Amino acid sequence: MEYEAAISSSGVLEALRAFDPRVVGTLPLALSVPDSDIDIVCHAFDPVAFAEAIWRQFQACDGFRLYQWTSSGRPVVARFEWSGWPFEVFGDSRLVGQQHGWLHFEIERRLLALDDGRLRKAVLQQRSLGIKTEPAFAAVLGIDGDPYRGLLELASETDIQLRARLNSL
Structure with missing residues (x-):
């Protein structure tokens, strides 16, 4: 089953x-690589209601886990399996458009849309070695330091600036 069908x-x-x-x-x-999961980010403006909604719908699923972080806004995270696919659902009190997971996804999507295929190939090569997505992008793009912060900083660059980065690959 394709991931879209599982969703x-x-x-x-x-x-x-x-x-x-x-x-x-x-x-x-x-x-994606063979062990990739389906990631979903949500605006959990009411963490209790968010957790209850997940609990009601998915508590009987294989591998079901529900927990809340103790720091950084205390997001709620659920993990479960559906039709052979692992899901991770992340609920943060911030609007989705302000969450780091969404911002990382958006800059990665922009970079891939601006690229001629070399970036995708290089990131997939890194991913096949077991490297997580953001560190893989950072390695390919030559971003030093914290790869998560480095990608967030790229979000403010124009398409012209991003293309210049991509042309140097």
């Missing part, structure tokens, strides 16, 4: 509609 048949987007769910990560970017 649809799970009903996760419908169950979490009130929380602005958005699919992010390697699957929609076509950068």
Whole structure:
């Protein structure tokens, strides 16, 4: 089953509609590796209601886990399996458009759209070695330091600046 079909048949987007769910990560970017999961970010303006919505819909799923971080806004995270696909649902009190996971996804999507295919090939090569997505982008793009922060800093660059980076690959 394709990941889109798993999302649809799970009903996760419908169950979490009130929380602005958005699919992010390697699957929609076509950068997945065999152990990639389906990542969904949400605006959990009410963490208790968010956790209850996930619990009601997915508690019986294989591998179900639900927890809340103790720092950084205390996001709620759920993990479960549906139709052989691992899901990770992340609910943060910030609007989705302000969450780091969404911002990383957006800059990665922009970079891939501006590229002629060399970036995708190089990032996939890094991913095949077991490197996570953001560190893989950072390695290919020559971003020093924290790869997550480095990608966030790229988000403010214009398409012209990003193309210049890509042309140096």
